[in-house]
Amino acid sequence: MLRGLTAAATGRILTMFDSSNVVRTLVSQRLAQRRRRTRDDIVDAAWRLAERDGLASLTLRDLAAEVGMRAPSLYSYFDSKVAIYDAMFAQAHRETDAALRAAEAEAHIDPAADPQAWLAFGARHWLTRCQASIPRYQLMYTRVIPGWEPSPDAYEASVASFARTREWLAQAGVTDERDVDLWTATVAGLAAQQIANEPTGRRWIDLTDRAVRMFLREIEQKGTP
Amino acid sequence: MLRGLTAAATGRILTMFDSSNVVRTLVSQRLAQRRRRTRDDIVDAAWRLAERDGLASLTLRDLAAEVGMRAPSLYSYFDSKVAIYDAMFAQAHRETDAALRAAEAEAHIDPAADPQAWLAFGARHWLTRCQASIPRYQLMYTRVIPGWEPSPDAYEASVASFARTREWLAQAGVTDERDVDLWTATVAGLAAQQIANEPTGRRWIDLTDRAVRMFLREIEQKGTP
């Protein structure tokens, strides 16, 4: 009820608006927003559980409990379990993209003047983030869930994020398709080794500067043997 | 029964040997060998199923059917399901090690004279092998099975195999601990990207020569910026 009005006055106002569909619209916007928030809560809870038990051990019962629901209620928000993996995948790509851009804006590095610093900063940021959540790393960049592939919609998020990585590399002068592939392999290799052999250490992450220097030297001297 | 002898004669001979425990020993050796072969058959069947359905989808029922048994019979050969993963892990490391050594012996490359060719050959061999069996790659080098870690015994197989990789690198003049880490990351990165993005293609594997050149240049010019 609207504050400071009698019920009758409130009724007249609502009717007035209602006749022009304003109330209906406002209410449905509120509901849609609430729904979106609950979906986000569920996805966040799913990440907490994946962190705790592993990505493949996620169950709808546990997930529902984590958000104070029962398992069947999740079907009001997601069509199936894989739809939840899908939402996790898309959200992770969007957030990783945003986090990298935010960090770079704060770092104040001129990519043209110091590509080494630019690339090393980005690589270290990405690697640290991979290590901070191994389930996230697995879902985004490996194929852990048997049979699952991102839906077209979720896949689009990863494509968009990767397009930004390419722009980001271009600022450091890396534009050639094959050079981009070599870059992704180099950085992915550090992540893979760090996570597989020493999930909580820094042994491979600490090789970032060397790896970046190695990479830049290679793309400068591409022709020479 | 021994061929060409009467039952009585056979009995006398067996008794003669038996009194010196020879028969008992021979029989138990045969049984042990048979047991070992069945174990190997089970592990081979497990790999076939992992290839078909994914590593995590392996079930004892399917596995037993694949070797013409029922699920409970597998417990005569392995204590549990994870013991089977363990045997797969150990076998994969032993075979990968042996395959690499065999291939190099045939390639007739002098590591001291041409480290580039030596390293590129080994890398390409390893990468091709990773791609040939993605479940094998996952079990050996990533952490796919939630909660599972190789037993000390299985782990030893991977340590032995890696020790050989180090000797192999040393032949090309790569001995520094950090250089070895950089090498494993570089090659692992090609595998990770190839398998994640293009499981049946050659886009990253075809970067092997560039990656090796890049790596060798880096370890030669370590000091210089």
Added chain:
DNA sequence: GTCTATAGACGGATAGAC
């Protein structure tokens, strides 16, 4: 060693009341 039978648990998903 292999089998049948089954324990015992857990999973995703659905039906239908409220």
Added chain:
DNA sequence: GTCTATCCGTCTATAGAC
């Protein structure tokens, strides 16, 4: 939208006959 109840399938592992 949320719930209870439940279906129906899955799995690993064990008991005990043969």
